[in-house]
Each structure stands twice: as C-alpha cells, then as structure tokens.
Amino acid sequence: MTLPPAGKNSAEHVAAGAERRWATVSLVILLLLVVMAAIAGAHQAIMPQAKVETVDPRSLHISGEFTEGNLGSALQPDGSVMVRAIGQQYSFTPQCILVPKDTPVTIRATSADVVHGFLIENSNVNLMLVPGYISTASTRFSRTANLTMPCHEFCGVGHEGMWGRIQVIDKAAFLKLAANQRRLSCVAQ
Amino acid sequence: MLHxxxxxxxxxxxxxxxxxxxxxxxxxxxxxRSPLHAWIGDPELYYRSVTAxxxxxAYVFPTLVAMAFGYAVAEASLGRPLIGRRWAWVGLALVAIxxxxxxVPVSLGVDSVLYTFYPPMVGNPLYYIGLVLVVVGSWVWVVLMSVNLYMWKRANKGVPVPLAMFATVAGSLLWGWTAVGAALELLFQIIPSALGLTNTIDAGLSRVLFSWTLHAIVYFWLMPAYIAYYTIIPRAIGGRLFSDPMARLSFAMFLVVAMPIGVHHLFADPEVGAGFKFLHSVFTALVALPTLLTVxxxxASVEIAARLRGGRGVFGWMKVLPWQNPMMLALAFSFVMLGFGGAGGLINMSYQLNASIHNTQWVTGHFHxxxxxxxxxxxxxxxxxxxxxLTGRALNSYRLxxxxxxxWFVGMMVLTIPWHFVGILGMPRRMAFYDxxxxxxxxxxxxxxMSVLGGAILVVSGAIFLTVLVRGHRALRVEPGEYRFSVAVHQPRTxxxxxxxxxxxxxxxxxxxxxxxxxxxxxxxxLPSTSVPVIHIDAAR
Known part of the structure; x- marks a missing residue:
C-alpha cells in the first residue's frame, strides 16, 4: 500500500480547503448583516440619537425645557409633535402621553433621580433615561390605540408600579385640542 | 495527572x-411574579433575591468553575504540578470571603441594587467591597495561569503549547482585562459614594464602564465550555480534533474582539453617540465569527468520531454516534441551545431590531x-x-x-422560549409584580x-446533578489514569x-x-456637570 501523496490531494490539504470555504461563508454572512444594518440606518428606518446632550436633574423643575409647564405634547410649526417627559421614582410626568396618529413624533425625555426605562408597547420606542442626560427618539404611530409605557429598568423597590400610558388619537381630534392648549396630555382621562 | x-x-x-x-x-x-402568586406584599424581597x-x-459560580478547570488544565496539559499552589489557595479564600x-448585606436587604449596580442608586458598601475581593481573588488565578504557561515554555522551547492551556490562558487574560471596567466603576465611583466620601456620581460614565465588563464577561463564562468542546469532547466520544491551529485562532479572536464591544448594551442609552454604537455593533458581528468557526x-470532529465507528452517508453517520455517552448528549444539547441563543444574539446586535426587545424579558430569556x-x-x-x-472513585451513574x-435541556427550553416570546410582546424585565x-x-x-414550569424542571435537574457528584465521592475506588485531552488529526509538531x-x-x-x-x-x-446626586437605598429602610 502506498501512502497518499503529500500536496494537492493530501488529507491535510483537503481539510484546510474545507476550513477556508467555511470561514469565507461565515464572513460573508456577517458582512451581509452589517451592510443590512448600515443600510437600514442610512435610510433612517430607526437610528440612535446622534449626539450626547446633558441636563442637570437638580434644576429640571426650575429652568430649561423640562419645567412642569413644558412637559407633555406640543404641536410644532412644521406639523410634527414634540413630546417632553421625565421619569422619577416611581412615575412618569405626564403619566399619560397623548399623541396623534400618522404624525411624526419626537420624544425628548430625562430622569429626575435614578436610571429609568421608557418603553412604548408595540412600537420601536425603547429608551434609557439616565439622570444627567437627555434621551431622544423619533417615531410615528399608524393606529389609534391605548398603549402601556412601563419603566423597564430597575429603579428601586417601587419599580413594578411604574407604568405610564400612551394614547394615540385621530389627528383631527388632536389638532382641535392643540388649538386650545399649549401642552397636551391624557392624565385626566 | 492532577496533583x-x-x-x-x-x-x-x-x-x-x-x-x-x-x-x-x-x-x-x-x-x-407569575399569575400563580398574588401580590408579594414587600417587593423589596423580590429585588433582594434577584440581587443574590x-x-x-454571574460572578461567583462561573468564576470558580473557570478557576477550578483552569488549575486542572494547567496540571494535566503541562504535565507538572501547579506553580504557586499557596497563592491559589489565597485566591480561593479571597473569593470565598x-x-x-x-x-450577607444582600440578605439583610441593604443592598437590593441588583448585580448590575445601577448608580446613582447606591447600597451598603460591604456588597461592593465583597465583589472587589471576589475579582481580586480571581486575578490571582489569572496571574498563575500566565506564570505556569511561561515557566513551561521556558523549559520546553520549540514545543507547541498544549491547546487546552493556550485556550485557558486566553480565557484568563480576557477576564483579567474585562473585569477592569467594573473594577474602575466600583473603586472610583460607587464605593466612594457608598462610604459617603462623595455625594454625586456620573451615572452615564458608570454605565459605559460597566458595559466594558458586561459583554466580555459572557465570553469568560463561555471559555470553559469552548475549551471542553475542543479538548474534551472529541477524546470522550472516541474521535479526533479536526484542526488544532483553527481552534487556536478561534480562541485568539475571542480574546481580541469579545472585549471592546460592550456598547451594544447601551444602544438605547443617551450617553454614547450614534457613531460608537455603530462601531460596537460591527465588532459584535465579528465576534460571531469564532463561534461559527467553532461550530x-x-x-467535523464529531463526524470523524462517527466515521471511525463505521458511520456512512451524508447524514447517516449521526446514527452511529455514542448517544449513550453523557458527553455526546451534553454537546448536542449545548449546540442546539447555542444555535437558538446565537440567533437571538444576532438580533440583539442590530440597533434596529434591538429597539423592539431592549430590556424586555427577551433579554433575560436570551442570556439564560x-x-x-x-x-x-x-x-x-x-x-x-x-x-x-479528582475523587479517585468511579462516576458511573450514566443513566442518571x-x-x-x-x-436540563427540556427545562431550559420550556423556561426560555416563552420568556423570549413575552419579551417580543413588550413585557419589561425585573418586576416584582405584573398586573x-x-x-x-x-x-x-x-x-x-410555562416559564415557571420550566424553572421547576431545572431545579429537579440541578438536584440530580448534585446527587450524581455526591455519589461520586462514595463510589468504588478506581485508578482513572492520566487526565487526557483530544488529539488533533494532524497533531502539530511546530x-x-x-x-x-x-x-x-x-x-x-x-x-x-x-x-x-x-x-x-x-x-x-x-463633559461638565454630568454628575448627579447619589441616592442611598440602605438609608431609606
């Protein structure tokens, strides 16, 4: 019996070839995933906030954009809606956020004390609220609905009770309300 | 042999x-927290339990397994007694203390901050100091692994380092460096606050430092499992390792790319900009490569074992694998769970998909x-x-x-599949009560x-596991021989x-x-003025 020749057809060579092919396939799969993520990002399907913004939680109630009278939903000159909210142990302000359907919505939120979460059920809005920093998200709701908005980060022993709500209403109804009030919410309902 | x-x-x-x-x-x-139980009354008990x-x-169990296995690999693969035996006992004592x-403070309810800390909430300093001791104890092991490798190499010039030891040292270095992030957070931010030396803390910075540890720690947990895949399983099922250099390349890649990718835990955070989130997302994709190579x-190594047993056909060889062998079974279950878990990981890696599951029960399901x-x-x-x-006694309750x-496999599936599912529905994690x-x-x-049921199944499996080990201490004495590792098809000479x-x-x-x-x-x-007031949770009670 003769030994298989070294070189092109040796077992070692065959094994190395199989490895190389598999490594190539693996790399192509991963490259494809990265390119998909980049394209989705470039088309603004959903993107993380571009820059880091800070705010002092000790003076939220005194000055700046998160004073009490400025919280809630505001109709912007360009027709979009700006929502400002804060989280604190163990509630959100406003506790019920009112937004119109089929309208670009920008959310700006922060925390007054510890780290909180800000998640809107059945949507892509999913933020961390870190005291000292402002979190932002852009979204659009395509259906009228009553949605839950839990805090999803442990924030102390009352964490399990920190559930806000969000109400998506018809655009016309929202515009009607916005004509009379500078800031809207659905806390009273 | 093991000394x-x-x-x-x-x-x-x-x-x-x-x-x-x-x-x-x-x-x-x-x-x-399931529908089977009413409101707990004191939710703090729940968070206390989650912390413990x-x-x-996450910290004690896998670290000790890695240390135990590391010492065993060092002695068995290098073929000499461990250098620094006394130091190893000191390390163990530090971890235990x-x-x-x-x-203790966690049990007393003064440190219910969860194991991920969450400043500016700060508890009793003893909890954090204890964790630092655990890490320092494990660093003794990190140093000993490198020292043992170095001394062996000096005495064996030109001989390839055994794969098992190469991989173990890779794992130890990964841990040594990745633990630095949380150590910085504890030593410079949290412990001074907990001791009352400072009254403000930068919560954003501490989240970034923690993310440095948080992702690579998972790869540190994973290392003993991967070392077992490569160096134990092929030997245990009567096969050969397909490729030794490829294995080394995978471990080297884990060391390089597992570490600096933790910002993918901060995709939804405000303290890191979009650019670095994207960069870390790309590197997170890259860390899937060594896993794909490992699979x-x-x-291929398992197929070799099957062919040696006379297996034939494209898939037919699977039938002749030694399915009665617990090692074969463990590997198969591990790979199935790695497949599901890995696919979930690719979802978490993408910023866009992560937005729908970030911090929901999906994440807890994923890492479980x-x-x-x-x-x-x-x-x-x-x-x-x-x-x-280790015992010098037989461990032959194979059926058990x-x-x-x-x-364990069935329980884990029943536990985690519904857990992932409720996460997709938007269920937030870590709550003492759901209405x-x-x-x-x-x-x-x-x-x-269903998840509660899955958990109960796991408890039964855990009890059987401990029973098997205890029985192992009482069985008949045997001479187990050398503790050996897999041999590659082409065992490298250089x-x-x-x-x-x-x-x-x-x-x-x-x-x-x-x-x-x-x-x-x-x-x-x-950045100026990002430090926020510390909130002491132990003072409130």
Whole structure:
C-alpha cells in the first residue's frame, strides 16, 4: 500500500480547503448583516440619537425645557409633535402621553433621580433615561390605540408600579385640542 | 495527572453549592411574579433575591468553575504540578470571603441594587467591597495561569503549547482585562459614594464602564465550555480534533474582539453617540465569527468520531454516534441551545431590531438560554468528565447523568422560549409584580406560567446533578489514569509564534479597547456637570 501523496490531494490539504470555504461563508454572512444594518440606518428606518446632550436633574423643575409647564405634547410649526417627559421614582410626568396618529413624533425625555426605562408597547420606542442626560427618539404611530409605557429598568423597590400610558388619537381630534392648549396630555382621562 | 485535587475540588464545590442555592432563588422569583402568586406584599424581597441570584450566578459560580478547570488544565496539559499552589489557595479564600461579605448585606436587604449596580442608586458598601475581593481573588488565578504557561515554555522551547492551556490562558487574560471596567466603576465611583466620601456620581460614565465588563464577561463564562468542546469532547466520544491551529485562532479572536464591544448594551442609552454604537455593533458581528468557526470544527470532529465507528452517508453517520455517552448528549444539547441563543444574539446586535426587545424579558430569556443553557450544560459535562480524576472513585451513574442532561435541556427550553416570546410582546424585565388583569398583559399570563414550569424542571435537574457528584465521592475506588485531552488529526509538531503564545492577541485587545472605549470615556469625563446626586437605598429602610 502506498501512502497518499503529500500536496494537492493530501488529507491535510483537503481539510484546510474545507476550513477556508467555511470561514469565507461565515464572513460573508456577517458582512451581509452589517451592510443590512448600515443600510437600514442610512435610510433612517430607526437610528440612535446622534449626539450626547446633558441636563442637570437638580434644576429640571426650575429652568430649561423640562419645567412642569413644558412637559407633555406640543404641536410644532412644521406639523410634527414634540413630546417632553421625565421619569422619577416611581412615575412618569405626564403619566399619560397623548399623541396623534400618522404624525411624526419626537420624544425628548430625562430622569429626575435614578436610571429609568421608557418603553412604548408595540412600537420601536425603547429608551434609557439616565439622570444627567437627555434621551431622544423619533417615531410615528399608524393606529389609534391605548398603549402601556412601563419603566423597564430597575429603579428601586417601587419599580413594578411604574407604568405610564400612551394614547394615540385621530389627528383631527388632536389638532382641535392643540388649538386650545399649549401642552397636551391624557392624565385626566 | 492532577496533583492538587483538593484545591480543584474545593473550587468546584463552592461553585456548585452556590449554583444550587441561586437556582432555588431563581425559581422562587419566577413563581412570585407569575399569575400563580398574588401580590408579594414587600417587593423589596423580590429585588433582594434577584440581587443574590445574579451575583451568585454571574460572578461567583462561573468564576470558580473557570478557576477550578483552569488549575486542572494547567496540571494535566503541562504535565507538572501547579506553580504557586499557596497563592491559589489565597485566591480561593479571597473569593470565598468576598462572596460572604457581599451576600450577607444582600440578605439583610441593604443592598437590593441588583448585580448590575445601577448608580446613582447606591447600597451598603460591604456588597461592593465583597465583589472587589471576589475579582481580586480571581486575578490571582489569572496571574498563575500566565506564570505556569511561561515557566513551561521556558523549559520546553520549540514545543507547541498544549491547546487546552493556550485556550485557558486566553480565557484568563480576557477576564483579567474585562473585569477592569467594573473594577474602575466600583473603586472610583460607587464605593466612594457608598462610604459617603462623595455625594454625586456620573451615572452615564458608570454605565459605559460597566458595559466594558458586561459583554466580555459572557465570553469568560463561555471559555470553559469552548475549551471542553475542543479538548474534551472529541477524546470522550472516541474521535479526533479536526484542526488544532483553527481552534487556536478561534480562541485568539475571542480574546481580541469579545472585549471592546460592550456598547451594544447601551444602544438605547443617551450617553454614547450614534457613531460608537455603530462601531460596537460591527465588532459584535465579528465576534460571531469564532463561534461559527467553532461550530464547523466541532461538527467535523464529531463526524470523524462517527466515521471511525463505521458511520456512512451524508447524514447517516449521526446514527452511529455514542448517544449513550453523557458527553455526546451534553454537546448536542449545548449546540442546539447555542444555535437558538446565537440567533437571538444576532438580533440583539442590530440597533434596529434591538429597539423592539431592549430590556424586555427577551433579554433575560436570551442570556439564560446562552449561559444557563449552552454554557452551564457544558460545566456539567466538565464535572462529569473530571470527577473520577479528582475523587479517585468511579462516576458511573450514566443513566442518571443522561436523565439529568435531558431534563436540563427540556427545562431550559420550556423556561426560555416563552420568556423570549413575552419579551417580543413588550413585557419589561425585573418586576416584582405584573398586573395580569390588565388587558395589555393578560395574553402574557400563560407564557409566564410555562416559564415557571420550566424553572421547576431545572431545579429537579440541578438536584440530580448534585446527587450524581455526591455519589461520586462514595463510589468504588478506581485508578482513572492520566487526565487526557483530544488529539488533533494532524497533531502539530511546530507552531508559529503568534499561535503559540498570547502576547500578540493580548496587545491587540488592549489597543482595540483604547480605540473603542477611549473616546466615549474621555468624552464623558470631559463633559461638565454630568454628575448627579447619589441616592442611598440602605438609608431609606
């Protein structure tokens, strides 16, 4: 019996070839995933906030954009809606956020004390609220609905009770309300 | 052969004892927040339990398993007694003392901050100091692994370092460096606050520092499992390792790219900009590569075992595999769970998909499947494989081992699949209570009950596991012989320097850390007035 020749057809060579092919396939799969993520990002399907913004939680109630009278939903000159909210142990302000359907919505939120979460059920809005920093998200709701908005980060022993709500209403109804009030919410309902 | 049997056994028993205790807590938590139980009354008890469960399962248990297995690999693969035996006992003592120091205040309810800390909430300093002791104890092991490798290489010039030792040192270096992030957070931010020396803290910076540790720690947990895939399984099932250099390349890649990718845990955070989130997302994709290479090499090695047993056909060889062998069974279950968990991981890696599941029950489901499933089942396999070499007694309750592994696999699936599912529905994680009468949550009730059942199955499996090990101490004396590792099809006689040591890869890891973390950390430190008031949770009670 003769030994298989070294070189092109040796077992070692065959094994190395199989490895190389598999490594190539693996790399192509991963490259494809990265390119998909980049394209989705470039088309603004959903993107993380571009820059880091800070705010002092000790003076939220005194000055700046998160004073009490400025919280809630505001109709912007360009027709979009700006929502400002804060989280604190163990509630959100406003506790019920009112937004119109089929309208670009920008959310700006922060925390007054510890780290909180800000998640809107059945949507892509999913933020961390870190005291000292402002979190932002852009979204659009395509259906009228009553949605839950839990805090999803442990924030102390009352964490399990920190559930806000969000109400998506018809655009016309929202515009009607916005004509009379500078800031809207659905806390009273 | 193994010289320091008592040292290794002490590590294993401390690890598995903690595991058994934390397993019970985990199931209690599942039950208490499910529809099967009414409002708990004092929610702090739940968070106290989560803190103890997480601390034990994430920090103490896997660290001790890695240390035990590392010492065993060092002695068996290098073929000489461990250098620094006394230091190893000191390391173990530090881990044990640290664990007790941390768990006592947690049990008293003055440190219910969860094991991920969450400043500006700060608890009693003893918890954090205990954790630092655990890490310092493990760093003794990190140093000993490198020292033992270095001394062996000096005495064996030109001989390839055994693969098992190469991989173990890679894992130890990964841990040594990745623990630095949380250590910085604890030493410079949290402990001064907890002691009352400072009254403000930069919560954003501490999240970034924690993310430095948080992701690579998962790969540190994973290392013993991967070392078992490559160096134990092929030997245990009567096969050969397909490729030795490829295995080294995978471990080297884990060392380099597992570490500087933690910002993908901060996709939804405001303190890191979009650019670095994207960069870390790309590197996270890259870390899937060594896993894909591993899957290939191990499947090929298993196929070799099957062909040696006379297996034929494209898929027919699978039938002749030694399915009666617990090691074969553990590997198969581990790979299935790694497949599901890995696919979930690719979803978490993408910013866009992550937005729908970030911080929901999906995430808890995900890491229980990967760690508790794919990795811990290999810890069981390692223990079963090595036990006779430690006790000098037979471990032959094979039927019980098979039952235990089957139950763990089934339990983990029943636990985690519904857990992932409720996460997609938007269920937030880590709450002491869910109001299942709320129409928005009512549909999640049945899935949560299934998870409770899965947890109960895991408790049974955990009890059987401990029973098998205890029986191993009372069985008949045997001479187990050398503790051996797999042999490659083409066992290398020489090895390029890059794959015979870890200097190059460790250097690359440090460089990549500076690139990927340097700017975000420097940026946050340069921002004025990001420090916020500390909130002491132990003072409130």
């Amino acid at each position: 320091n049997k008592r040292l290794i056994l002490a590590h294993f028993w401390l690890a598995f004892g903690g595991f058994g205790f934390a397993l019970l807590l985990g199931e209690w938590q599942m039950y208490i 469960h997480g601390t034990t399962m 640290g664990t007790v120091t941390a768990i 290939f090499t191990i499947c 499947l990967i760690f508790g499933g794919a990795i811990v089942i290999m810890y069981f396999a390692i223990a079963y494989d090595i036990w006779p070499h 081992m098979r039952i235990q592994l089957w139950i 299942y009468t709320n129409p928005a949550l009512a549909s999640q009730a049945d899935s949560v009950i 090895m390029p320097a890059a794959l015979n040591g870890l200097g190059l890869w460790f250097g690359l890891m440090l460089a990549l850390t500076i690139v990927n973390y340097g700017f975000p950390i420097a940026h946050l430190m340069s």
